[in-house]
Amino acid sequence: MVAIAHVKRWLFVVALIPLMRLFVLAYAGQLGANPVEFITRSTGTWTITFLCITLAMSPMHWITAWSGWIQMRRMLGLFTFFYAFLHFTIWYWLDHYLNFQEMFADVIERPFITVGFVAFVCMSLLAITSNRAAMHWLGRRWSSLHRLIYLIAILGVLHYFWHKAGKNDFQTVYIYAGIILVLLVVRIPLIREQLRRIKTRS
Amino acid sequence: MTFKDPTIHPSQITPRAIAEDRRQWLKTLALGSAALGMGSWLEREAFAKTAAPREKLPAKLNEQYSTRETQTSYEDATTYNNFYEFGMDKDDPAKFADRLQTRPWTVSIEGMVKKPVTLDIDALLKLAPMEERVYRLRCVEGWSMVIPWNGYALSHLLNRVEPLGSAKYVEFISLADPKQMPGLKRPVLDWPYREGLRMDEAMNPLTLLTFGMYGELLPKQNGAPIRLIVPWKYGFKSSKSLVTIRLTEKQPLTSWSASAPREYGFYSNVNPAVSHPRWSQATERRIDGRGIFAPKIKTEPFNGYGEYVAKLYAGMDLRKFY
Numbered sequence: 001m002v003a004i005a006h007v008k009r010w011l012f013v014v015a016l017i018p019l020m021r022l023f024v025l026a027y028a029g030q031l032g033a034n035p036v037e038f039i040t041r042s043t044g045t046w047t048i049t050f051l052c053i054t055l056a057m058s059p060m061h062w063i064t065a066w067s068g069w070i071q072m073r074r075m076l077g078l079f080t081f082f083y084a085f086l087h088f089t090i091w092y093w094l095d096h097y098l099n100f101q102e103m104f105a106d107v108i109e110r111p112f113i114t115v116g117f118v119a120f121v122c123m124s125l126l127a128i129t130s131n132r133a134a135m136h137w138l139g140r141r142w143s144s145l146h147r148l149i150y151l152i153a154i155l156g157v158l159h160y161f162w163h164k165a166g167k168n169d170f171q172t173v174y175i176y177a178g179i180i181l182v183l184l185v186v187r188i189p190l191i192r193e194q195l196r197r198i199k200t201r202s
Numbered sequence: 203m204t205f206k207d208p209t210i211h212p213s214q215i216t217p218r219a220i221a222e223d224r225r226q227w228l229k230t231l232a233l234g235s236a237a238l239g240m241g242s243w244l245e246r247e248a249f250a251k252t253a254a255p256r257e258k259l260p261a262k263l264n265e266q267y268s269t270r271e272t273q274t275s276y277e278d279a280t281t282y283n284n285f286y287e288f289g290m291d292k293d294d295p296a297k298f299a300d301r302l303q304t305r306p307w308t309v310s311i312e313g314m315v316k317k318p319v320t321l322d323i324d325a326l327l328k329l330a331p332m333e334e335r336v337y338r339l340r341c342v343e344g345w346s347m348v349i350p351w352n353g354y355a356l357s358h359l360l361n362r363v364e365p366l367g368s369a370k371y372v373e374f375i376s377l378a379d380p381k382q383m384p385g386l387k388r389p390v391l392d393w394p395y396r397e398g399l400r401m402d403e404a405m406n407p408l409t410l411l412t413f414g415m416y417g418e419l420l421p422k423q424n425g426a427p428i429r430l431i432v433p434w435k436y437g438f439k440s441s442k443s444l445v446t447i448r449l450t451e452k453q454p455l456t457s458w459s460a461s462a463p464r465e466y467g468f469y470s471n472v473n474p475a476v477s478h479p480r481w482s483q484a485t486e487r488r489i490d491g492r493g494i495f496a497p498k499i500k501t502e503p504f505n506g507y508g509e510y511v512a513k514l515y516a517g518m519d520l521r522k523f524y
Contacts, residue, residue, distance in 0.1 A: 021243070028228035029221055032292070033274075033282030034345055035494045036487065094494060112480045166465050166480065168390050169290045 004068045011072055015079045018046045019086070036094045043087035048156050048176050050080035055153060055183040062192060065199035074130055077149070081127040088120050112162035119155035122148045150187075153180045256421075259414035261332040261352040267408060268336035269506075272490040274347035276416050282489065283423045284341070285442055286390050287376070287383040294385065295423035301382045302443070304427040313373075313449035316364035323427050327413055330358035334417065335410060335431075340472045340505045342436040346486045351431050352414030357405045365401070365449055372404040373397075373454035374430060375446035391457045397441040398454035398468065399432065400514075408433055408510050412440075434507040436470045467524040471515070472505035476524050 022039060025031050031038045057073040060066075096103040107117045126146055128134065135142050157177045164173050186195060235243070285295040310320040321329070332352055340346045360372070378394030380386045386393050403409065410431040413420060420426040425442025432439045438458055448454075458466035465479055474484045485498040504511050515523075 024228065024231065028224045030225075030228060031494075033278035033489050034292075034487065037345070039494070095498070097497065106482070109477075110480055162480065166462055166478075167286075167290065168461065169388075171388075 004071045007068060008072060008075060011075060015050070015076070018042065018083070036090065040087060040090050040095075043083050043090065044160070047080055047083040047087055048160060050076060050083055051149075051153055051156060052176065052179050052183065054080050055149065055180065059183065059186045059195060062186075062195040063198050078127060078130060081123045084120055084123050088117075112159060115155045115162070116159035119152045119159060122152050122155075126152075150184060153184065156180075257419040259332065259352045259417060259419050261334040261414065261417065264333040264335050268334070268350075269338060269348060270336075271338070271348045272492075273336065274349055274489050275491055278489050278491070279347055279349050279415065280421045280423060284343075284437070285385075285423055285425065286388075287378065287385045287393070287395065287443075288423065289385045290388070290390065296421075298384055299422035299426075301384075302377075302422045302426065303382060304422065307427050307445075309428060309444055309447060311359065311363045311447045311449075314366040314369035314451060315449050316366060317362070319363055326359070326411075326428060329362065330354035332413070333410075337410075337431060337433040338505050339431075339433065339437055339440075340486060340501065342438060342466070342470070342478060342483075344481055344483070344486055345489055346499075346501075346505075347489050350416055351410055351412045352417065353410045353412035353431070355407050356409045356411045356430065357407065359411055359447070360404060360449075363449075368451050369449035370401050371450045371453050372399050372401060373446075373448040373450055374399075374441040374444055375448070376441050377443045377445050391461050393457075394445075395441060396454060396457045396460075397430075397439055398450075398456050399439070400453075401449075402514055403432070403511075406511060406514065408507060434471060434504040434511045436472060438466070439470050469515075469520070469523050471503075471511075471520060471524075472501060473503055473520055473524065474501040475503070476521055 022031075022042060025038075026035070054073060054076040057069045057076065061069040092098060092103050096106065107113050126148060129138060129142065129145060138145060157173070157180055160176060161170070161173050164170055186192060281296045282292045283295040284292070285299065288295040288298040305323065307323040308320050309323075309326060310318070312318040331354060333354055334350050334352050336348060336350045338346055338348055374397045376395040376397075377383070378386055399409070410433075412425075412429050412431045413427065415421075415424060420429065425440075428444050429442040430440045430444065453468060456466075456468060458470075459468055472483075477483055483501055486501045487498050488496070490496075502508070
């Protein structure tokens with residue numbers, strides 16, 4: 001098996017490509033007529049993409065028995081938060097000009113924003129408790145807390161769904177919702193056991 | 203036609219040579235990544251290569267109705283479009299609209315009129331003197347542009363067909379041809395695209411029957427060969443690629459209010475006091491090349507055209523008739 005430290009170094013670089021792309025496009029004046037919208041949507045899309053990849057790590061471990069999947073999981077989770085943080089910050093900064101009251105009013109008033117904001121707050125909790133010290137301090141509560149990722153996934157899809165709802169444009173929403181549904185369903189104990197059996201057979 | 207804008211400092215404008223150099227650099231990069239199948243992900247401009255030849259459309263500037271605000275660049279106004287008949291993404295119309303055949307083209311004006319008629323595009327172009335009007339365009343999505351349109355008041359056409367006293371509304375129907383419009387495959391709206399105005403709104407001198415922009419015939423992605431511009435209403439009220447104009451007694455059912463009545467009303471006057479259910483309409487992002495840190499601007503009632511149109515709605519509750 002490949003050395004996991006080596007894989008993680010590459011993973012780190014690859015996970016930064018979506019951000020680098022935004023810098024390249026910005027430098028070349030290629031962010032389109034509405035750059036703020038472009039950046040907001042791009043970081044949103046990458047948040048949900050990294051969320052899916054993160055959720056795929058455990059099932060991959062069950063199927064292949066390679067522990068590397070689990071060792072990559074934290075970094076991927078943190079990249080999910082990183083893109084969510086950019087997504088939130090761009091909106092807070094360039095749509096609300098860092099006016100907390102105005103931003104918060106938007107959160108309260110519009111369910112579409114509310115679910116996105118709640119997902120982001122939950123993600124922040126997971127991000128700050130992703131280190132060893134927090135794991136140690138939280139003990140058994142740590143894994144219960146980190147099950148919030150399932151709620152975050154559902155809220156994330158709902159946020160995306162509502163964003164697209166006004167125009168009945170659900171093609172990509174359905175793709176992400178389908179992937180997340182599969183990734184949640186495989187966690188049902190009965191199905192999880194079936195997946196685990198694959199590795200013992202091979 | 204260019205206007206000097208005192209709020210832009212010359213040092214903020216990227217010299218053409220540097221901008222082109224950056225694009226060249228990006229193209230090289232995109233070419234390299236094309237081998238990895240990532241070319242289109244890095245390069246937005248591919249469609250520009252297939253752009254149709256541009257035809258001049260001379261028009262006399264109408265100062266009374268023209269704003270002197272900084273104009274949106276031709277590139278932005280022709281690559282960032284909502285025209286779902288060609289696809290849902292903002293750049294789909296610029297990519298796919300070249301399939302549209304704009305000649306021959308006829309528009310039939312029918313319904314509650316004394317002299318119904320079907321006119322071809324050349325007759326329509328000659329029906330009244332061509333004017334240029336620089337209007338603000340406010341999209342319901344919260345962005346706005348400043349665009350010089352070429353056309354003449356819709357009232358010239360409507361007067362010609364002699365509306366009957368019973369005509370209270372005007373219905374506008376756009377082309378819906380699946381052979382030319384790939385977006386029709388998706389049931390986003392009940393095609394064809396239908397819009398409408400009340401008779402007095404249609405006759406208002408601001409309502410422009412539009413054939414061109416920036417002194418040229420309309421690009422296909424902007425609604426060629428003939429569209430409407432109703433500057434005090436959200437952009438979707440300004441129907442593109444018109445084929446039928448029908449005068450009716452009853453308020454026509456419009457495509458957007460049929461699809462989402464709570465979000466898109468019949469009137470859809472630009473109104474900062476009435477939020478869209480999923481976002482505020484109090485401010486807008488002006489697309490005029492000032493970059494991502496330019497603050498959003500306050501949206502004006504009737505998009506700033508209140509002095510010409512507010513009287514049309516005297517006594518109406520515009521929260522109810524949104």
